[in-house]
Amino acid sequence: MNKVYMISVFAENKPGRLERVTKVLAEANINILAFSITSTNGFGVIKFMVNKWKEAYDLLREKGFTVSLNEAIGIEMKDQPGGLYEVVKILSSKGINIESASVYVAETRKRAYLIVEVEDTSKAKELLKDENLKFLNPEEIQ
Amino acid sequence: MTGAKRGDILQNSMTYGLFTGAFVMHYGAEKIGILVIPAGPGNTERQINLMRDFGTTMLHITPSYALYVASVIYDKGIDPRRDLKLKRAYLGAEPYSEETRKKIEDMLGIDIYNCYGLTEMNGPGVGFECKYKEGLHIWEDNFLMEVINPETGEPIPDGEIGELVLTTLNREAMPLIRYRTRDLTKIISEPCKCGRTHRRISRILGRSDDMFIVKGVNIFPQQIEQVLMSIKGVAQNYQIVLESYDEMTVKVEIDRELFDGKIERLIRMKDEIVDKIRSATMVKPKVELLEPGTLPISEGKAKRVIDNRTI
Amino acid sequence: MFWNKEIECINEEQLKEIQLQRLKDTVKRAYEKVPYYKRKFDEVGITPDDIKRLDDLRKIPFTSKADLREVYPFGMFASPLREIVEIHMSSGTTGKPVVAGYTMNDIEIWGEVMARCLTMAGATKDDIVQVAYGYGLFTGGFGVHYGARKIGCMIVPASAGNTRRQIEIMRDFGTTILTCTPSYALYMAEVAQEMGIEPTNLKLKAGCFGAEMWTEAMRSEIEKRFGLNAYNIYGLTEIIGPGVAHECVEKNGLHIFEDHFIAEIIDPETGDHLPDGKRGELVLTTITREGMPMLRFRTRDITSLIREKCSCGRTFVRIERIRGRTDDMIKVRGVMLFPYQIEKAILEVQGVEPHYQIVITRPQHLDEIEVMVEMSKETFSDEVKHIEALKKKLERRIEEIVGIRVKVTLVEPKSLPRSEGKAKRIIDKRSLSE
Known part of the structure; x- marks a missing residue:
């Protein structure tokens, strides 16, 4: 069984946070296949499954996002x-x-x-x- | 000094415990034979019920809480002049302005007196205002006072602002000699109309260090820093934001390397921060977790405390 | 060790003499100064002159908590307000709480009986007493404080809560005597361990624990965890606060300070006097209180009297540890709680239905209350953040009313069990069985 990965991004609950993340992915032509948001008072975690996970992870890190990659x-x-x-x-x-x-x-x-x-x-x-x-x-x- | 006498009913809304504010007033009032209601702070609805049911005539309270209580009294449609018997209040434990005093006096129809003290010096009772409300008389038979330049330690002439330094004159358990209070004030040496010869100081105008006061409790940024540094998952940068005298917000950046995508862990971490700060400072903070890089990185000394409150 | 050996070991005859004189004085004072008592006496056709022997006490009608509420706030005071220097209140109830008023002399007596309690636990001038009962309107903190001050102990008025700090203080100050609720003591032991502090390494030698029901099993647990001697203390706001009774080193029942309080046991159903050794409701009469004399107050606490001589040398009668309460009131973390209070909060807040259940657990030796409330249909289909806000609002409101924090869980409409007849509102999962 090969591995499937989810990318998690930490985000404060403020307008424009999701927009910023998705913009990065869109510009790199990375396709979001599945997606969820869990949020609590003040902050949340956005999760993506994408077609090019390695590239997406590196790119988001490089852009300064707080990212983690989980199987x-x-x-x-x-x-x-x-x-x-x-x-x-x-x-x-x-x-x-x-x-x-x-x-x-x-x-x-x-x-x-x-x-x-x-x-x-x-x-x-x-x-x-x-x-x-x-x-x-x-x-x-x- | 302010007209309190036997038959008065004092509602003590300061925190009882290690904080000296409440106890000293309690002891002092009982000594005169004043009825003390040890209400403690908080539970505003009950505070107001007590005032109404017991016919409270005097309050001992922090200025920020007094403002809040006054506003709730109005929200409930209670007219303090008609429905309550309040005559005066003693405010202390945090700096506040003359405007705030006037505002609370007008709202509640009472006289407000400043009191000054610090735990190291028996708590409140070091200085008190008389009915003329023009500065606080320091009990010079018990305390020797000086005002110095906080930078050089040199004495400053009366009337100029500097750091208050106190020496206890008759304390057994813990005599203190030239104790630097870090409170900024000035000595008023002119005689007071009330006839008391004990010299006065002006209301406290600020601090000569980075301590700040929330809910009447003294807090140093280092206390917060110590807690944050002990918690895994928190980055180096943080900021303390003060918007009112009863709440502090601690903004913390999370550590990018330790982020594992699990929100439960972040929630636990946040709770841990709240808990530990509360235990270190006795004040429950509001904690915000931020993305790394959001807080300004200042060159040299970081500005940790953003105090947006106005005196 | 004795604080006041002469009185604590007084012979029966002398004690009865003192009690009778003081009872007569108290009854007279109550009759003359408190209209409530005069009315009660008139109703049954007695006057203070009818109290000739100690047994005549039984002629006097009972005083209940409801009676005290009726005369709220100051109707039970036998001294003018200018003589009253301090007020305390029973915790947690809304509407009309029970108010206790103390004269300077009452405060002295409170200090005296509390000094006896702390001495029974081994306290001397050299001890450091940490008071982790709440200060404020609650009597716990102040009572211990006055007693410890009388002995000359070093007092650390930590008040309740802020557990980590409590433990740091114990460690840094070298606290030798801890006073708090037993459940809080156990919780402290756990937190200490989490902090990497071994509780047995602290300098604690004894603890006075009370303000809630607890068991022998809890005592052994506390003693083992901290390596201290745990003593049971009893008292109530209506009588004086803590300091009505305390265990001696024998730890076999609590000595009632009979020179200040007279104890009787009655059948809670019929009100009949019960013999020594028989379990029933404890009824207390104060015989020295000035500010608020209390005649035959029904405590609603279930216990029995132990008249046998105690090997400690004290002649005061003992009560066994409190076995239960006569009514449906629940006591959580030392605070009294009634289902109707929770109901009040629920009814005030929009978006929930008046179907609720209160679940009390003691997961880590500290009582926790979870209130499960059904959401209305509208709320249920609303956004999560609204539901979250509603939950917070309810929690805040309940805390305002009952005085302690609870956890509110909003559940789906119609998901709580519906019972026929009287709803089962409280599920008490704490185990108090021995």
Whole structure:
């Protein structure tokens, strides 16, 4: 299993913060595939999955953003009622706690993936390997 | 000195505890036979209920809290002149202006007297205003006072502003000789209309060091710095912003290298900062986490305290 | 060790003589100066002259907390306001709290009984007493302060809260006696360990713990954690504050200072007098208070009287540790709390429904209150930051009313269990069983 990455950017809750980050990515022609924002009183963390993660990470760092790169797991969801539930059920039955989640819909719009960050990625992968799950292949999004 | 006597009811809204403000007033009032309500600060609604139900005649309170309480009294539709029995208030523990005094006096229909003191010198009770409200009489039988140039340590003539230096004359447990208060004031040597011969000082005009006061508590930027430096995930740069006398905001840049994308960790870190600063200074701060590079980096001595309050 | 050996070891006959004289004086004072008592006496057709023997005390009607609220604020005072020098109030209740007024002499007595308590815990002039009970309207801080001052201890009036600082002070000042609520003591031990300070390395030798119910198990835990002797202290605002009773070195029941307070045990349902050893509601009468004499005050605390002679030499009767409360009031971190107070806050704030549940836990030896409140349908579909603001608002309002911080959790509409009849509002998960 190759690796999928999420990029996290620290942001104060102020107007224009998201704009600044996305502008950098747009100008470098980097495609945002999945995205989420968690915010609390005063600050938040913006998370992206992009096609060129290494390039995006280096670029954001260079531009002075507070960035971190974390491995994630992409799990395919069936496009039918209960699709998300099936996946989440398996994760919780294995005691895997989701730290962040976002959704990536493949370009063909035929498949959707739940992208999760968990505490211990390699352990989670190990726990999930025998389950009947299809994982997102990083090459698919390059 | 200000007309307080047996039969008066003093509501003491200063913090009881290690902070000396409340205790000394408590002891002093009970000595005269004044009824003391040890209300402590905060819980404004209860403060006002106490004033109304108990017929409080005197308050001991910080100026910033007095302003707040007065505004809440109005919000509740209470007319202090009609519904309350307040006659006077003793304000201290933080600098405030003549305008603030007038404003609170007008709002509550009372007389306000300045008091001055510091923990090292028995707390409040070092100096007090008489009814003419023109400077604070220092009890010269208990304290010897001088005003010096804070830079050179040289004495300064009466009437000029400098740092107040006090010597205790009759204290057993902890005598202090030429204690530098760091408070800026001037000596008023003209005799007072009230007849007291003890000389006066003007209201406190500022500090000769970088200490600042929030909620009546003295805080040094170094205390905050020590806490921040002990916390992993915080960068070197920080700033303390003061907009009012009861709140301080500490702005902290996060450490780019230690950022791991987890918001829970940031929240925990923020809580830790709040907790530790509170424990170091006794004041709960508002903490803002900032992106690295947001705070101005000053050349030479960093300007850590941005005091936007006006006296 | 004794603070006042002559009185603390007085023989029964002499004690009864003193008690009777003081009781007569107090009853007379109450009858003449407090209209409430005169009315109560008239209602049952007695006068102070009917009190001829100690047992005649039982002829006097009870005084309840509700009675005290009725005469708020100063209706129980037997001294003119100009004689009253200090006021305290029962914590936490809204509307009409219970007010206690003290004359200079009452403050002296308070200091005397508290000095006896602290001496029982081993305090001398050489000790450093850290007072981590709250100061202010609450009686805890001041009571200990007055006692420690009488003995001449070095007092550190730390007041409650700011735990890290408390521990730094204990370490830096070499505090030898700690006074606070037992749950707070245990919490301090944990925080000390987090700070890398081993609590047994502190110089603490004893602690006086009270203002909330606690157990023998908690005592052993506190003693083990700090390596100190933990003593149980009892008192209440209506009577004087802390200092009504305290444990001696035997740690087997709390001696009531009978030269100032007379204790009875009654059946809380019928009001009948119960014999020694039998559990029931503690009823207290003050026999020296000037400012606010209290006749047969129903404490609502459940305990029993131990009349057997104590090996410490004190002749004062003992009560066993408090076993419970007679009403639904809950005591959290030493503060009294009633479900209706929480309800009041909820009803005031828009965006929530009056369906709530109060969950009390003691995760790290410190009581925590979580109030679960159902959001209204509108709120539920609103933005997260509005919900967050609503939660904060409720927390603030509840804190204003009850005086302690609670955690509010907003839950989905219709998610709390609905009960038939009386709703189960309080879920007390603290374990107080021995």
